[in-house]
Amino acid sequence: MPARVSKARGEMRATLPNAALRIAYQRQLEKLVDEMHRSTLYWLRATYRARQGEIVQDASPARDLADQLARRAKQWRRMFADRAPDLARTFIAGVDKYATSATKQAAVALTGISVSVKDTLVSNTVMQASIQENVSLIKSIQSEYATEVEGLVMRSVTAGRGLQQLTDQLEARYGITRRRAKFIANDQNNKATAQLARARQLGMGINKARWLHTGGGKNPRHSHVLANGKVFDLSKGLKIDGEYIFPGEKPNCGCVGAPIIPGVDDETE
Numbered sequence: 448m449p450a451r452v453s454k455a456r457g458e459m460r461a462t463l464p465n466a467a468l469r470i471a472y473q474r475q476l477e478k479l480v481d482e483m484h485r486s487t488l489y490w491l492r493a494t495y496r497a498r499q500g501e502i503v504q505d506a507s508p509a510r511d512l513a514d515q516l517a518r519r520a521k522q523w524r525r526m527f528a529d530r531a532p533d534l535a536r537t538f539i540a541g542v543d544k545y546a547t548s549a550t551k552q553a554a555v556a557l558t559g560i561s562v563s564v565k566d567t568l569v570s571n572t573v574m575q576a577s578i579q580e581n582v583s584l585i586k587s588i589q590s591e592y593a594t595e596v597e598g599l600v601m602r603s604v605t606a607g608r609g610l611q612q613l614t615d616q617l618e619a620r621y622g623i624t625r626r627r628a629k630f631i632a633n634d635q636n637n638k639a640t641a642q643l644a645r646a647r648q649l650g651m652g653i654n655k656a657r658w659l660h661t662g663g664g665k666n667p668r669h670s671h672v673l674a675n676g677k678v679f680d681l682s683k684g685l686k687i688d689g690e691y692i693f694p695g696e697k698p699n700c701g702c703v704g705a706p707i708i709p710g711v712d713d714e715t716e
């Protein structure tokens with residue numbers, strides 16, 4: 448258990464990720480995955496039933512089936528590429544709105560003075576980078592699924608296996624894809640909240656924060672537990688395991704930063 452760290456005088460509460468935003472994003476990603484999987488199964492069942500005899504006897508239908516699968520994968524690739532920018536933009540805009548208002552509220556709670564938060568080069572850069580990262584991740588959900596499904600179908604046809612066994616394998620693959628979508632929604636919500644809150648804090652003239660290990664994660668990193676309570680530069684991060692990182696940046700990291708308002712407290716590193 449990390450040691451309790453007494454709160455410094457100028458310390459604001461940390462902006463924690465918003466669960467409603469995570470769930471909404473997760474549902475949208477799952478919906479896309481569900482559509483793709485249903486369509487793949489539907490097509491495969493119809494194809495297998497129509498050509499059962501050939502599929503188990505002959506090698507030539509495998510080539511034809513591979514071509515058809517590749518065409519379908521291409522359609523879904525286009526579908527994901529079409530939808531990813533909107534999904535990512537809506538998600539990141541929601542996180543930014545939440546992180547900005549939570550940061551403002553935390554500042555008011557501490558100082559009693561309300562602040563206005565303007566868009567800055569840093570906040571715009573962080574937003575664009577977060578949107579791009581999410582677009583790539585959404586597209587990768589489709590490409591990984593397509594590669595795996597192609598492998599499963601081809602091995603099944605080559606081995607002359609029936610549709611039932613293939614369907615079972617595809618269902619297992621679908622489960623993995625769905626869990627990946629859930630992981631992306633959670634991990635990106637943590638990261639984007641931390642990064643956008645930090646960008647907004649820098650925009651308010653806050654330069655330092657205290658690293659807080661919240662103990663929420665299932666497998667906390669020992670080095671992050673040790674970092675609990677340390678003050679770091681909001682533009683640079685804290686040096687942990689040989690590199691400068693920010694709270695929440697590493698996969699499954701539940702650490703957060705509590706910003707310190709300058710002048711209220713004189714503590715330094």
Ligand SMILES: [Zn+2]
Nearest residue numbers: 671700701702
């Ligand atoms: Zn951590």
